[in-house]
Amino acid sequence: MIPAFEWKKFKRGPQVVLPKDAGLLLGYAGLGEGDRIAEAGSGSGWLTVFLANVAGEKGKVYSYERREDFLELAKKNIVKAGFENRVEFKLKDAAQGFDEKDLDCIVLDCGDSHLLLANAFGSLRKNGLCAGFMPNAEQVNAFVTEGEKQGFEHWLSLESIVREWLARERGTRPKNVGLTHTSFLTLLKKP
Amino acid sequence: MIPAFEWKKFKRGPQVVLPKDAGLLLGYAGLGEGDRIAEAGSGSGWLTVFLANVAGEKGKVYSYERREDFLELAKKNIVKAGFENRVEFKLKDAAQGFDEKDLDCIVLDCGDSHLLLANAFGSLRKNGLCAGFMPNAEQVNAFVTEGEKQGFEHWLSLESIVREWLARERGTRPKNVGLTHTSFLTLLKKP
Amino acid sequence: MIPAFEWKKFKRGPQVVLPKDAGLLLGYAGLGEGDRIAEAGSGSGWLTVFLANVAGEKGKVYSYERREDFLELAKKNIVKAGFENRVEFKLKDAAQGFDEKDLDCIVLDCGDSHLLLANAFGSLRKNGLCAGFMPNAEQVNAFVTEGEKQGFEHWLSLESIVREWLARERGTRPKNVGLTHTSFLTLLKKP
Amino acid sequence: MIPAFEWKKFKRGPQVVLPKDAGLLLGYAGLGEGDRIAEAGSGSGWLTVFLANVAGEKGKVYSYERREDFLELAKKNIVKAGFENRVEFKLKDAAQGFDEKDLDCIVLDCGDSHLLLANAFGSLRKNGLCAGFMPNAEQVNAFVTEGEKQGFEHWLSLESIVREWLARERGTRPKNVGLTHTSFLTLLKKP
Numbered sequence: 063m064i065p066a067f068e069w070k071k072f073k074r075g076p077q078v079v080l081p082k083d084a085g086l087l088l089g090y091a092g093l094g095e096g097d098r099i100a101e102a103g104s105g106s107g108w109l110t111v112f113l114a115n116v117a118g119e120k121g122k123v124y125s126y127e128r129r130e131d132f133l134e135l136a137k138k139n140i141v142k143a144g145f146e147n148r149v150e151f152k153l154k155d156a157a158q159g160f161d162e163k164d165l166d167c168i169v170l171d172c173g174d175s176h177l178l179l180a181n182a183f184g185s186l187r188k189n190g191l192c193a194g195f196m197p198n199a200e201q202v203n204a205f206v207t208e209g210e211k212q213g214f215e216h217w218l219s220l221e222s223i224v225r226e227w228l229a230r231e232r233g234t235r236p237k238n239v240g241l242t243h244t245s246f247l248t249l250l251k252k253p
Numbered sequence: 254m255i256p257a258f259e260w261k262k263f264k265r266g267p268q269v270v271l272p273k274d275a276g277l278l279l280g281y282a283g284l285g286e287g288d289r290i291a292e293a294g295s296g297s298g299w300l301t302v303f304l305a306n307v308a309g310e311k312g313k314v315y316s317y318e319r320r321e322d323f324l325e326l327a328k329k330n331i332v333k334a335g336f337e338n339r340v341e342f343k344l345k346d347a348a349q350g351f352d353e354k355d356l357d358c359i360v361l362d363c364g365d366s367h368l369l370l371a372n373a374f375g376s377l378r379k380n381g382l383c384a385g386f387m388p389n390a391e392q393v394n395a396f397v398t399e400g401e402k403q404g405f406e407h408w409l410s411l412e413s414i415v416r417e418w419l420a421r422e423r424g425t426r427p428k429n430v431g432l433t434h435t436s437f438l439t440l441l442k443k444p
Numbered sequence: 445m446i447p448a449f450e451w452k453k454f455k456r457g458p459q460v461v462l463p464k465d466a467g468l469l470l471g472y473a474g475l476g477e478g479d480r481i482a483e484a485g486s487g488s489g490w491l492t493v494f495l496a497n498v499a500g501e502k503g504k505v506y507s508y509e510r511r512e513d514f515l516e517l518a519k520k521n522i523v524k525a526g527f528e529n530r531v532e533f534k535l536k537d538a539a540q541g542f543d544e545k546d547l548d549c550i551v552l553d554c555g556d557s558h559l560l561l562a563n564a565f566g567s568l569r570k571n572g573l574c575a576g577f578m579p580n581a582e583q584v585n586a587f588v589t590e591g592e593k594q595g596f597e598h599w600l601s602l603e604s605i606v607r608e609w610l611a612r613e614r615g616t617r618p619k620n621v622g623l624t625h626t627s628f629l630t631l632l633k634k635p
Numbered sequence: 636m637i638p639a640f641e642w643k644k645f646k647r648g649p650q651v652v653l654p655k656d657a658g659l660l661l662g663y664a665g666l667g668e669g670d671r672i673a674e675a676g677s678g679s680g681w682l683t684v685f686l687a688n689v690a691g692e693k694g695k696v697y698s699y700e701r702r703e704d705f706l707e708l709a710k711k712n713i714v715k716a717g718f719e720n721r722v723e724f725k726l727k728d729a730a731q732g733f734d735e736k737d738l739d740c741i742v743l744d745c746g747d748s749h750l751l752l753a754n755a756f757g758s759l760r761k762n763g764l765c766a767g768f769m770p771n772a773e774q775v776n777a778f779v780t781e782g783e784k785q786g787f788e789h790w791l792s793l794e795s796i797v798r799e800w801l802a803r804e805r806g807t808r809p810k811n812v813g814l815t816h817t818s819f820l821t822l823l824k825k826p
Binding site: 063064065066067068080081082083084087088090091092093094095096097112115116117119120166167189199200202203205206207217218219221222224225227229230231233234246248249251 | 258276277279284311358382393409413416417422424
């Protein structure tokens, strides 16, 4: 168990997937023990920690990143989590292909995720999922359109608005100010 | 991996925890391989499947339910998921106490969850989490108030609004009608 | 027309009703030209401006406030809007009653709004509306419960989450941070 | 006052602007007595009723519609509201231009609203507002992009999620199912 209040031990670099969005993926994709998952890119390795945490020692996370500095940061966070045996880092642009086959899930979280969909399709098992995190609505559309062209089924595109609530003696209400947007999550299924 | 589109194989009885709320718990609590988790009640066993899926074979889920018919239903769903070795079902009212000690997490999802907090406190490890799913705002307040009285710290109360988006040639937008509320999630920490 | 970007000319004191919530009231209550409306309290007079703007010269806003400093502030804002002929300010605690009868709408926006409901009922016309702005869920419940006791019908309790969106060349998305809560709005109908 | 519960007297044809969205416009644009407003198209005339209600007898609503059947429906609703003196209906495609000048506000609610922006710019007064209701994110982007090209400032793009709440003896919570999307609202300002 790595509750969000322990995340301060992890370093925060470039893109970071927050508990609200990691949870959205975990909940809908149903990731669990034994899953073989690839992600591109590693970013700060936060999502990598989430994925390794549920995939367990029987599972594996293949984490692709083209920038060496990001990869080093992600590695440090994985070591802090104690998951180095569950993760294989690759200094490689996933646009050149994923080395694995028959993966359960591939998570794309980079600028042009839709350009990786042809490769992703080839590396997933039947009924495997390709998940994309994207901040803009147009990216969701491009991801779905390109995904369908590559043979995927568009299963779900989701947005999660999470509010923190105050519960005090004088009453219960949401906090006044907070996060109003992070990313959309699109889930494509390989038929 | 048990993606939500495979959930049709599970039977739907009384209360059901949906992917959006299970994911909220998984994301913030960071549940993962090896965790020892208790829940009350079992309901239809949907959350039980989520918990067993991430806790893996090294973890364990202790599922308390006082109604025999619910327990039978939950058991069937766990067998369908293939997780019977990871779950121990108990036909017992958790108001009489949890049998385990040093648990990582206890999830309460019943009418009067706040009445179980004294027992939950005693059965959690240090830094363990007690999570409560509750539909009404007043229940959140009662849960937090009683929790603090029992020695818990109120870490977070959350609400997740998840919308499904359409991505079509003519444009990208949320669906017009959908779920607008399920449950609040409160997370208490044993200091 | 007083678009929100012109509101910087108005002074901001105690409680302020924002465009998102004023608009919620205007939309659902359908306030318009000729309406006779009371409010308690005046606060900074922002809602007073909204109400006078739509009620027009044929309408009237009766604005009750027990604190003289707030009342002076509200008056200044109304003068700036040029609506002094449409508003009658009263240095009076509305808990002692509204002086008017057959009002179309009464808006309550003070700490214990539910205590004013008996008075509000007596001063509204048949099918008139009593609107309450309240930050906490428990206040909504108390308002509805007391309202029904006084003879009102609970028509609607609403919450509005308004997000600002960015539309740029690189894509369209909500802003990352913003208001996540202001008030609930409850509308009671005098049958 | 035309509260939403009285809207059943109005006929419902093609596109209908609901209280949540009409209120968003009223709140942010600050429409009020005396305003001169154009809209395209009339649709079922629901927004026309909202606009005439606040513009009052000193104001005027110019309502453009190219389909005769829609125009007839909108006219009937305006007569039912008693606002026939405040509204001038025009069987005309607004793409051919608005006949008025120095308008306070122009509301566009048709398929290709962005194509009307050049005309809208010419017919607004300085500091006047052009408001667009659009279901898709890409339309918001096209509206803003074309608006800026025509000389408008992009003031605000908004989305309002309105939830109905239940307040009962057993607690207070949002309804489980409801509207999750209608339209985005973009407000452009003529500098």
